[in-house]
Amino acid sequence: MVAQLQKLVVRMLLESYGIRTDKYDAHSDSTTYLMRLLKYRRSKGETNLGFKGHTDKSFVSILHQNQVNGLEVRLNDGEWVYYQPSSSSSFAVIAGDVIMAWSNDRIKSCYHRVMVEGEEVRYAVGLFSFLTAIVEAPEELVDEDHPLLYKPFYNQDLLDFYVKNNSQNKGDTNMVKAYCGTSML
Ligand SMILES: O=C(O)CCC(=O)C(=O)O
Numbered sequence: 177m178v179a180q181l182q183k184l185v186v187r188m189l190l191e192s193y194g195i196r197t198d199k200y201d202a203h204s205d206s207t208t209y210l211m212r213l214l215k216y217r218r219s220k221g222e223t224n225l226g227f228k229g230h231t232d233k234s235f236v237s238i239l240h241q242n243q244v245n246g247l248e249v250r251l252n253d254g255e256w257v258y259y260q261p262s263s264s265s266s267f268a269v270i271a272g273d274v275i276m277a278w279s280n281d282r283i284k285s286c287y288h289r290v291m292v293e294g295e296e297v298r299y300a301v302g303l304f305s306f307l308t309a310i311v312e313a314p315e316e317l318v319d320e321d322h323p324l325l326y327k328p329f330y331n332q333d334l335l336d337f338y339v340k341n342n343s344q345n346k347g348d349t350n351m352v353k354a355y356c357g358t359s360m361l
């Protein structure tokens with residue numbers, strides 16, 4: 177089950193950042209999921225951009241694609257890197273804006289896009305996780321060297337903000353900073 181994979185990834189993250197593991201159950205209980213199936217078909221003469229560059233507004237997203245590749249990730253220097261699954265049963269785990277805020281910027285959300293090169297139909301399935309409890313950085317991730325960068329917020333309110341300000345800003349990596357970044361205070 178893909179949700180199990182999501183839970184495992186989150187547990188590993190909490191452990192690797194030295195966050196009290198008793199917080200894990202509360203985190204897990206407040207996680208909800210959205211599953212989306214995407215179909216990309218490129219007609220002759222059309223641009224090969226299947227999904228423009230963006231960060232997900234999720235906590236994390238888990239993606240699986242059919243044999244037709246296309247997912248690309250943008251590195252810090254602006255270079256786009258093609259995602260090449262190691263096997264036909266591979267899943268890609270993508271950090272969303274919510275984990276970026278929750279982790280006080282320790283984990284940066286992943287800017288990605290989909291390019292469709294050939295005429296073959298591409299399918300992708302994504303499991304997007306969201307939090308129902310208030311999103312705030314655990315105390316282990318906030319100290320003098322790492323001051324709090326985001327005010328506590330609700331994931332749903334971030335989504336509403338995103339929808340309202342969508343027209344110009346779609347794909348803006350700093351949507352969550354614009355919504356609840358402490359430097360905006
Ligand atoms: O089609 C894909 O592999 C990725 C889709 C995606 O980025 C999204 O649904 O947010």
Ligand SMILES: [Fe+2]
Pocket residue numbers: 230231232237288
């Ligand atoms: Fe995405």
